[in-house]
Amino acid sequence: MQDPRDPAELLSAAADGDQLAWDELESRFGPRMWAVARACGLNEADAADAVQGAWLRLLEHLHSIREPALVGAWLATTTRREAILLVRKTPPAAGFELGDAPDPASAVLEADGNRLLWQTVSALQEPCRTLLHLVATDLGSRQMALRLGVPVGSVGPTRARCLEKLRTLISLQETVQ
Amino acid sequence: MINDEYFLAALRLASGNDPIPGHVSAAARDVFELRVPRAVTAMPAEGATARGVRGADGPRTVRFVAAGLTFDLEVTVGDGLIDVVGQVFPTPCEGSHVDVRTPHLTLTRSLADSGQFAATGLPPGWLSVVCHRPGQEPVQTRWVRVRP
CATH class of the missing domain: 1.10.1740 (Rna Polymerase Sigma Factor; Chain: A)
Incomplete structure (x- = not known):
């Protein structure tokens, strides 16, 4: 208990x-x-x-x-x-x-935030939805590129863009709540 | 500063693919045994190499200061083990001693008249020294990481 x-x-x-x-x-x-x-x-x-x-x-x-x-x-x-x-x-x-x-940004780690986070990830368009799932499973860039069908060199920038989208959506939801 | 790590950490946490290992949790719980009640913490002096002490370039001296007590520690890493030579000043009164501590090993040393002490053969990793003086609150240095 x-x-x-x-x-x-x-x-x-x-x-x-x-x-x-x-x-x-x-x-x-x-x-x-x-x-x-x-x-x-x-x-x-x-x-x-x-x-x-x-x-x-x-x-x-x-x-x-x-x-x-x-x-x-x-x-x-x-x-x-x-x-x-x-x-x-x-x-x-x-x-x-x-x-x-x-750090205020660490608030995303709160338990309820995790549920919100995955709901938000699931609502993202591809390739972000798949990429962020792969990030969570610790795949290297090469394997990620293979799974996403993109060049290895684009994984890093794509990841950054997807995280930015995620951050924006989470911020908007927190503003609404 | 963009803190992507928190988002990545939240994703990793929720995925459940990389849970915290049992030995890491156990080590965290064991940290509590290192608590020194009523201890004052001596902080690294400005300009000192207080963190990430490395042994490749020979001994490093680190100074920690608290109200009324200063520690000078000279840390050497050799053969994968740590040697510490130190001095506290002003020289504590008779009956004082220091504990040179790592999470898994504490070596107790009486202080010489000069306030000097030495401890050898400590495992690399986190290190702190506590000075105990009769009738006064103990003073501990901030924990520093010593790496080969």
């Missing part, structure tokens, strides 16, 4: 030493953190490193998260930052990762 406490309560309890509250935070937000790290292009080992790093950051900020109710968004944002740092070849200047505000 899921812990009925909301994220802010879980965060507060974890800050007071409640391991069960921490475990519940992991249950709720761990999967999306993994998805973010993998979406940044990391292999499994590096994604594991980035996710662990984000949890270590939460440990450092247990008492100083500005918006406790948004701890899920904060974790997603922090995972992305850690993933980007791993991808970089050179160490960044101190301070790069010190921002404490959740």
Whole structure:
């Protein structure tokens, strides 16, 4: 049975030493953190490193998260930052990762948002509908090109266009709601 | 900045094709055991190489600063393992010690009169040092990733 406490309560309890509250935070937000790290292009080992790093950051900020109710968004944002740092070849200047505000764009990861997201993807025209499904299954560009019947070189730009369309439609729906 | 990664992550999450591995979840839960109650966090000093410490170019020195305590850490990576030589100042009082920590291993070291300490043979990955002083709140460095 899921812990009925909301994220802010879980965060507060974890800050007071409640391991069960921490475990519940992991249950709720761990999967999306993994998805973010993998979406940044990391292999499994590096994604594991980035996710662990984000949890270590939460440990450092247990008492100083500005918006406790948004701890899920904060974790997603922090995972992305850690993933980007791993991808970089050179160490960044101190301070790069010190921002404490959740990235508003991470709201698309909320549970209800996922349902909305797939409904929106299904409503897209081809090749976007198929391409975005293929993106989610981790196919490489070459295989994607084969499945879509397009040149390999056009997969990247097409993907960017499809994501832009998706972003626009999601924004419109959020505006209407 | 366009954050396509969140959209891609949402698509991946909903597809269910790449679930979080059990060992990643377990590692995240184990992180809680690294909590140091009432600890103050020392942040990387401006201009320091605080993240992604690499060993190819020899030792790297990283400075962390908190109110009343500074850590200088010299990190060396060799043969796939990490050696840390450090100093805290001002020199803590007698009975102080440091814990040099990775998620899976903690080495405790007494501080010399000079505030210096050393720990060798640590696994690469996340690293933090905690200074415990009698009668004062512990001070921990921000976690840094040390890579071969």
